Amino acid sequence: MSRIEHHVILGDLEPGTQVWITVDGKKMPARAGEPILSALLANGVKVQNISIKKHEPRGYFCGIGRCTNCVMTVNGDPNVRTCVTPVEDGMVIETQDGLGKWEG
């Protein structure tokens, strides 16, 4: 999946500052200030977590911080809603299995 760079209604993508995040051990570029989920989708990561009961892959659903289908483990904190959490440089993001675990 790539970003929409030119769009009649949305306009052109403004230049932004590039930051780097680590997703499951892989380095990925992101735009500073955008939601984590937006960076993941731009890099083609569609699975955010593995569901609790049926152990099926899950991706985002509402995209507005309501449904918690996009929660991931961010910097060791489980259940962070990636759709409403802004990206920061050097963030470590992991696909969450079920409810996740606190580290340390």
Add this chain to the structure above:
Amino acid sequence: MLERDGFLDIDEVKDIPGFPGMEVLSQKKCVVIECAQNIPCNPCEALCPHHAITVGEPITNLPVVDKDKCVGCGLCVAGCPGQAIFLVDQTAEDFDTVTLPYEYYPLPEKGQEVYGLSRDGRFLTKGEVIRMVMSKVNDRTAVVEVKVPKGFGMQVRGISVDGKRIASEEALQKPSDAVLAEANEDNMYVCRCEEITKAEVIEAVRNGATSVNEVKRVLRPGMGLCQGRNCHKTIERIIAQELHVPPAQVPQATKRGPVRPVKVTAYTSLDVQASEQFYEHDW
């Protein structure tokens, strides 16, 4: 048929109050509002400087066109959020014109030949752009007037400038029975956090649960991460359907704070930072 196919057929269009009638279109350029669903929406009414479009109260009414007041200015074409408004002119002897909204790059230019598409997105005929309006009033929606062969005025409802985004026979094929069986509504999740399907909720109701709280005690919807933000209204409706009562009569789920997720450290440290911009959709 709109309900089955996702687009209107010509007979349905002719029954809509936004359709002024074939005789009118052969006499003057007039608006055709292909709005068939009772959506709470009325920008068309407010946009028309000649008050030719009436929605009125309640706002879910379908727009009604007053054919005598319409001057064919096209302000409503760009303003309709559902892109359901067109201007059709069938007065000329050897061609028709259709004015339609267009929101893709590349934008067409005056005089350019474009592909005319039907309501289901299939290629019908080639047409020529005779007017292209991209004014500030239209807020980035281009209004394109296309000249099409005689008889296509009520058929062409979309254009493709570059030959892309045209529906093929393949794309319009209906999904197989196996796929449809799998997409059975009963198997769909009502509660995504606790992975509860509609069938499970119905079973709980048949076993005696009559309120959202009772269903919650049997199945746990609302006990997951989202705390019932997504499922409680849906469950209310399923109960109402099963018990044959209005949804308002079903006892609602108990709502308790915090209404938005906060970290436990917010309680222990009293270091709560409000960030309203992101959390306006809770409850």
